[in-house]
Amino acid sequence: MLNISHLTHTYGTGAKAHLALKDITFEVRSGELVSIVGPSGCGKTTLLRTMAGLMPPTGGRVEFLGEPIVGVPEGLAMVFQDYRGSLFPWLSVEANVRFPLKHLGLSSSETASRVLESLAAVGLTGFENRYPSQLSGGMQQRVAIARALAYRPKILLMDEPFASIDAQTREDLEDLVLQVKRRFDMTILFVTHDIDESVYLADRVVVLSKPPTEVLTTIDIPLPAERDQITTKENPDFIRVRGEVARLIRHPAGEEVAA
Numbered sequence: 001m002l003n004i005s006h007l008t009h010t011y012g013t014g015a016k017a018h019l020a021l022k023d024i025t026f027e028v029r030s031g032e033l034v035s036i037v038g039p040s041g042c043g044k045t046t047l048l049r050t051m052a053g054l055m056p057p058t059g060g061r062v063e064f065l066g067e068p069i070v071g072v073p074e075g076l077a078m079v080f081q082d083y084r085g086s087l088f089p090w091l092s093v094e095a096n097v098r099f100p101l102k103h104l105g106l107s108s109s110e111t112a113s114r115v116l117e118s119l120a121a122v123g124l125t126g127f128e129n130r131y132p133s134q135l136s137g138g139m140q141q142r143v144a145i146a147r148a149l150a151y152r153p154k155i156l157l158m159d160e161p162f163a164s165i166d167a168q169t170r171e172d173l174e175d176l177v178l179q180v181k182r183r184f185d186m187t188i189l190f191v192t193h194d195i196d197e198s199v200y201l202a203d204r205v206v207v208l209s210k211p212p213t214e215v216l217t218t219i220d221i222p223l224p225a226e227r228d229q230i231t232t233k234e235n236p237d238f239i240r241v242r243g244e245v246a247r248l249i250r251h252p253a254g255e256e257v258a259a
């Protein structure tokens with residue numbers, strides 16, 4: 001569904017040039033949840049912006065459904081870390097979720113049923129007439145997820161969506177992502193700097209290096225599709241893989257480990 005091949009990105013030119021992405025190659029297959037994890041400042045946001053068509057890369061190829069990405073492609077939705085900045089504060093929850101459907105040419109009954117179904121999927125039935133400021137941060141991020149679901153994207157890109165949300169709510173939202181993935185048969189690319197989150201959610205984890213950024217490795221996650229915050233995290237495979245990812249990020253091959 002998404003093919004990233006030898007992607008590079010340099011900000012600026014000449015003496016001020018900064019090579020943010022050196023060589024990124026990976027793919028996301030239909031129905032998969034792929035997470036991307038890497039150290040702070042390794043270029044995760046740069047990578048997502050190029051994949052979402054918000055910024056052309058300076059080298060390499062990004063293809064969505066076999067076509068090079070030029071501009072924001074149809075069939076792709078994004079959920080950002082900053083839910084406050086991504087919802088319209090003057091619109092109700094229902095109107096926020098309905099907003100991106102306007103240009104799809106749906107009938108009003110189809111629009112209404114998509115909005116209600118998406119809000120139900122994120123557990124916000126009954127909150128249709130509230131405004132974002134009347135909701136907690138976790139609930140606002142649920143609205144942002146519902147808005148993306150209502151659009152029925154072929155792929156959902158999530159950019160550290162739970163980074164500013166408290167730990168307990170974050171776990172609930174991680175489980176919500178797994179639920180909606182199953183229910184809507186979604187393909188998801190999930191960017192995070194949280195190693196546990198990357199392993200818990202994913203079918204595959206792409207581990208990025210420090211800048212200038214390359215793919216260190218891609219790991220197939222050997223866990224059952226059904227996950228649970230307690231038992232999955234006690235699973236020896238989870239513990240082993242999270243250790244492997246942590247070692248790669250903190251002490252890549254060739255770097256000295258302090259005694």
Ligand SMILES: Nc1ncnc2c1ncn2[C@@H]1O[C@H](COP(=O)(O)OP(=O)(O)OP(=O)(O)O)[C@@H](O)[C@H]1O
Nearest residue numbers: 011012018020039040041042043044045046047193
């Ligand atoms: N517009 C820009 N101009 C110049 N350099 C930039 C620009 N945007 C990002 N960078 C640099 O590119 C590198 C990657 O930034 P990016 O925000 O993509 O990383 P990140 O992994 O998302 O960071 P974080 O973990 O802090 O969210 C950083 O060194 C950053 O300073």
